[in-house]
Amino acid sequence: MSTIRVVWGSASAPTAMASYDAALAEAGIENYNLVSVSSMIPAETPVEAVGTAPDLGPAGERLTVVEARATTAGPGRVSAALAWTQSVDDGPGLFYETAGEMDHETVERRVREGLAAGQDLREWEFGDSAVAVESQQAESGAHTTAVVLAVYGESEPILSD
Numbered sequence: 011m012s013t014i015r016v017v018w019g020s021a022s023a024p025t026a027m028a029s030y031d032a033a034l035a036e037a038g039i040e041n042y043n044l045v046s047v048s049s050m051i052p053a054e055t056p057v058e059a060v061g062t063a064p065d066l067g068p069a070g071e072r073l074t075v076v077e078a079r080a081t082t083a084g085p086g087r088v089s090a091a092l093a094w095t096q097s098v099d100d101g102p103g104l105f106y107e108t109a110g111e112m113d114h115e116t117v118e119r120r121v122r123e124g125l126a127a128g129q130d131l132r133e134w135e136f137g138d139s140a141v142a143v144e145s146q147q148a149e150s151g152a153h154t155t156a157v158v159l160a161v162y163g164e165s166e167p168i169l170s171d
Contacts, residue, residue: 012163038063051103067165078107084148
């Protein structure tokens, strides 16, 4: 079974898109086309917090992700958080994401509250949860982005023959 890797990064740049691209570079996934999905972890799928992604395939291919992302024009602070848990019987699990102009503690509290609410909606017995948080101060005159992403497996071709 493929692994889901949790990666994160933050960066500042002269434009919002440039700061997003630079934050993705910090996470090691700047050369892929990201396709967002909701927040379900398939059964029997390991999740590993790695920080920076390894080589996941050729540039330009598609990566499936769950993404927490916040961008601001400084001054200010941006934070992104991703929390996850899996059912104890190697069944499915959940990701919850939160991001915005807030501090590290607030974004972590909010993502844990969201994950708990998602667990309450399901009749599964869950194991321990985990959280990854990225937070950065935005200086005046610069755009800053913080991202935390769950990357599902390896890249796939975006075009067919």
